[in-house]
Amino acid sequence: MRNLFLSALVATFACAGCKHGPKAPxxxxxxxxxxxxxxxxxxxxxxxxxxxxxxxxxxxxxxxxxxxxxxxxxxxxxxxxxxxxxxxxxxxxxxxxxxxxxxxxxxxxxxxxxxxxxxxxxxxxxxxxxxxxxxxxxxxxxxxxIDPFQGYVMARFATNPKDKGGLGLKRVAILVDQRQAYSQGLAQYFAEALKKLGGQVVATESYQGGDQDFSAQLTRIRDVKPEAIYLPGYYTDVANIAKQARGLGLTAPLLGGDGWESVQEIGGAAVQGAYFSNHYSADExxxxxxxxxxxxxxxxxxxxxxxxxxxxxxxxxxxxxxxxxxxxxxxxxxxxxxxxxxxxxxxxxxxxxxxxxxxxxxxxPAVVLEIVDKHTVTAATIPPQ
Amino acid sequence: MADFLTFLFKGISVGSLYALIALGYTMVYGILQFINFAHSDVFALGAFFSWRFAVAYHLMHPTPIQAAGLLLLSMAACALTGLLIEWLAYRPLRQAPRLNVLITAIGVSLFLENAGQLVWGKSVVQFPTMTEHSIVLGGVHIRLVEVVAVGAAFALMLGLQWLVYRTKIGRGMRAVSVDHNIAGLMGVPVDQIISLTFVIGSALAGAGGLLVGLTYGQIKQPADASWIIYGLKAFVAAVIGGIGNLPGAMLGGLLLGIAEQFVAGYVSTTFRDAIAFALLIVILLVRPSGILGKNVVEKV
The missing domain is CATH 3.40.50.2300 (Response regulator)
Known part of the structure; x- marks a missing residue:
């Protein structure tokens, strides 16, 4: 009986094999x-x-x-x-x-x-x-x-003086998603580029993608009074972080990377005036x-x-x-x-x-986009290094 | 000082949600001595029900009164879900060994998660926003929506206290939790009381679902790990406070929430859960039956 069952099982798999086996071009x-x-x-x-x-x-x-x-x-x-x-x-x-x-x-x-x-x-x-x-x-x-370039783009945009189309900032805090290779890499390249361009990373905090509560990290960031906050994460977390940051009275501009794509649709008032680097702009x-x-x-x-x-x-x-x-x-x-x-x-x-x-x-090249309402507008274009 | 108060308030805010869910675990355990694994899923459904109601009635920016209406709708929908779960899955197993009921609870939990995924999809949902304002008290910024959520959670918990300790139904529930057989012999309608316990616990979970959605502005799909983690923490909170004990569940929830925030704020966000849970293990080593639990020796 048991053998019968086994052979039936084998037959089933063998058949499954015929059906999906390699086909000729x-x-x-x-x-x-x-x-x-x-x-x-x-x-x-x-x-x-x-x-x-x-x-x-x-x-x-x-x-x-x-x-x-x-x-x-x-x-x-x-x-x-x-x-x-x-x-x-x-x-x-x-x-x-x-x-x-x-x-x-x-x-x-x-x-x-x-x-x-x-x-x-x-x-x-x-x-x-x-x-x-x-x-x-x-x-x-x-x-x-790749991210070394993307990190450089945002560091460049943040440190460039205002009359040259940048934000003219020096002191930036970073909040990184330690579960994502993307986020960790981007944070590191941004920090390196920022230092080279004369800026300073005043705080580095981390979260785990999917966390819902960021108040501890944001409170510590608030204590060092950064001029901007760099959030190299994905848009669902970023929208959540932005809301909680504004709720805690953090008014510094938010900066991010291409993982922000579509944050403008869900972030509401909290992400207005935020900037992120991206691959292209639809208004080109x-x-x-x-x-x-x-x-x-x-x-x-x-x-x-x-x-x-x-x-x-x-x-x-x-x-x-x-x-x-x-x-x-x-x-x-x-x-x-x-x-x-x-x-x-x-x-x-x-x-x-x-x-x-x-x-x-x-x-x-890369572009830097600014969030205005539920749309983005090009704030700068930065050529390859 | 401002940081300390921020962490403390945030701890109370998160903790009151844990407490609300912990009550559901503890009530069922108190009466049936089993852990209702499906409870965290009812909580997730509560969030989705209230989102669907908000969409259906165009309440994506509800006023406080409309939000209260959503709260009642969500509680009612979850209460009905809880009633059905008890009636279909647990009641037929009333005389079966406790292990069978436990396995059934896991089955119900998986069923709800997958059914939820099937109905509402697997994407992140944007929840209604009540207000994005904050109030500032002595340098402490507090989001208004969290104040409302904490207020609602405490009101519900007080309501439950009143129900359990001041009404006839509550007396019935307490009687059944001491001994069903004798309570039955005394004329307490045991089956109805058990159903009612599920109804109340699920309604509280439904309220928790709405409040968590309002607080964070987005909810993940019903089978997402974040719901399970909420459930797990609420369950731990119930154990810390002394499972089966209502004030214990509330105390445990608040303690866990506050401990987490202080660990995250002053020690490390990476080890938030690890350290918070380690603290709780210490509490259980000192008081094995939980902070407010009674030390009952079970005879074999």
């Missing part, structure tokens, strides 16, 4: 996507997905890549490291993705990147800015700038940007944020690389796409002109 190109479609950073994943699917629709509308349609397969990782492993493994083993696009959060891109690197699958992170992401290995790329006049903003707004009914623009750029950059790569059986084809990606030079994207440097990071 057909007339579609499968591109995998993993992202936080739900969870605390849900708007990041959703925007990225919108940008990506718009790019895929455009590519297929124009006849695909070398006559093959692109099929985007995506899995939700809920913003959890534990879910990333499952999602990426499924994309590679079950769906036979040629390349993988994901994630926004650096910790998750690092987790997914390790699997892609092991399996020899090229991965592009649209918007993870922590340097460690591409250090994972030579199959991992990104289309955004370049035709690529205006063209993209128009179509996106028409399709999704809202203006595209940076995550959407970077998602779009990631897919277009991948298309460009697949066109230059040699088609073949999957492992060789993947390697060829990787080589083509590494050779990318002066690719005209929505978020600027992208070239891959030797560490597979994109070099490009």
């Amino acid at each position: 057909s007339n579609v190109i499968v591109v995998g996507e993993y992202g936080s479609l739900t969870g605390s950073e849900a708007t990041f994943g959703q925007s990225t997905h919108n940008g990506l699917s718009m790019a895929v629709a455009e590519i297929n509308g124009a006849g695909g890549i070398k006559g093959k349609k692109v099929q985007l397969v995506n899995y939700d990782d809920q913003g959890k490291t534990s879910e990333v492993g499952t999602a990426v493994t499924r994309l590679i083993a079950e769906d036979n993705a040629l390349a993988v696009i994901g994630e926004v959060a650096s910790s998750l891109s690092i987790a997914g990147g390790q699997i892609c690197q092991q399996q020899g699958v090229p991965m592009i992170s649209p918007s993870s800015t922590n340097p460690k992401v591409t250090e994972t290995g030579d199959y991992i790329f990104r289309v955004c700038f 006049k370049r035709p690529e940007v205006q063209h993209f903003v128009d179509r996106y707004t028409k399709q999704f009914g809202k203006s595209p944020d940076s995550m959407a623009a970077l998602g779009y750029d990631a897919m277009m950059l991948l298309k460009n690389a697949i066109e230059r790569a040699h088609e073949g059986p999957l492992p060789a084809w993947r390697t060829s796409v990787r080589d083509a990606l590494a050779q990318t030079k002066d690719f005209q994207g929505v978020t600027g002109k992208i070239s891959m440097d030797k560490d597979r990071n994109a070099t490009k």
Whole structure:
């Protein structure tokens, strides 16, 4: 009886194997996507997905890549490291993705990147800015700038005198999310750049992403009377911190990074007049940007944020690389796409002109945005160092 | 001094929420001697119910009276949930071993979390905002909404005291907690009293859900760890105060809240929970049955 049960079990798994086993290359190109479609950073994943699917629709509308349609397969990782492993493994083993696009959060891109690197699958992170992401290995790329540059951008903006478009500040307190590689890295690079530019970090406090109460940290920050507070975290926490900071009578301006994207929609009065560094600004006049903003707004009914623009750029950059790569059986084809990606030079994207440097990071300028009502306006543009 | 008072008030604010939830744990334990693991989920549902009511009645910026209305609605909805849970999941197991009920409670908890996720999704929800003003007292900034929340929590706790110690229903509840069988023989409607205990405990959790949402302005999805941690801390607060003891649960909640804030403020935010919990272990070493708990020797 027990043997019967066991053999039935084996049969079930064997069958499951036939159904999802490796398929021969057909007339579609499968591109995998993993992202936080739900969870605390849900708007990041959703925007990225919108940008990506718009790019895929455009590519297929124009006849695909070398006559093959692109099929985007995506899995939700809920913003959890534990879910990333499952999602990426499924994309590679079950769906036979040629390349993988994901994630926004650096910790998750690092987790997914390790699997892609092991399996020899090229991965592009649209918007993870922590340097460690591409250090994972030579199959991992990104289309955004990295945090050492982003930290420098905000330090530069904060210390620049007012007549040169900056804030003219010296004393800054930092409140960092110690659970996120992104936040820790950005805090460190910001602090280093600030010191070099003549500023001073007057306090460094930390919290754990998802905490609800920040009054102890904010009270200590209030005691040192900073001229500004740097919050290199993600928008749900930042909105909460901003409200509690204002409630405790902290009036210093708030500064942040690209993790703030969409904080203007939920932060209310507390985030008015706050500044954050970002990848692009929807009010830029370049035709690529205006063209993209128009179509996106028409399709999704809202203006595209940076995550959407970077998602779009990631897919277009991948298309460009697949066109230059040699088609073949999957492992060789993947390697060829990787080589083509590494050779990318002066690719005209929505978020600027992208070239891959030797560490597979994109070099490009950054903008500083100011929050006004529920929108952002460009306060400064800072070129690559 | 200003810092000290800020931490103290914040401790009372967080602690009164713990206390409100701790009451639900302690009441059920007092009567049925089991830990209702689903209680923290009822608390999470309370936050979501009040958010849905606020959306339905366009009360995203409620006045104090409208907020009170939301509070009542949320309490009513949670009370009904508590009643259903007791009726469907726990009552059929009244004669079963305590372990079976405990496992069922875990099942109910998982069911509620996943059902909540299914209905309301997994994203962070923006909660109604009452006011973003603060009051300043001698250099101490206090957010008005937290003052309101603390006031509401204390009012509810006082109401519960009155109910348990001054009314006939309360006398019934106390009688059942001493011994159901004898209470039954004396003409106390045991089943109704047990249902009522769930109704009251869940209504308090519902109030807690609304207050936590108002305080922080956003709520995480029903299966998020933050709800479980709230529940865990409230449960610990109930144990510290002496489980089964109502004033003990309130005292335990406030103590835990204040200890946490002082540790975070003066020692380290990283080890806030670790140090706060270590303090509590010390309390339990000195008084194993909790601060206000009676030392009862169980006969085997």
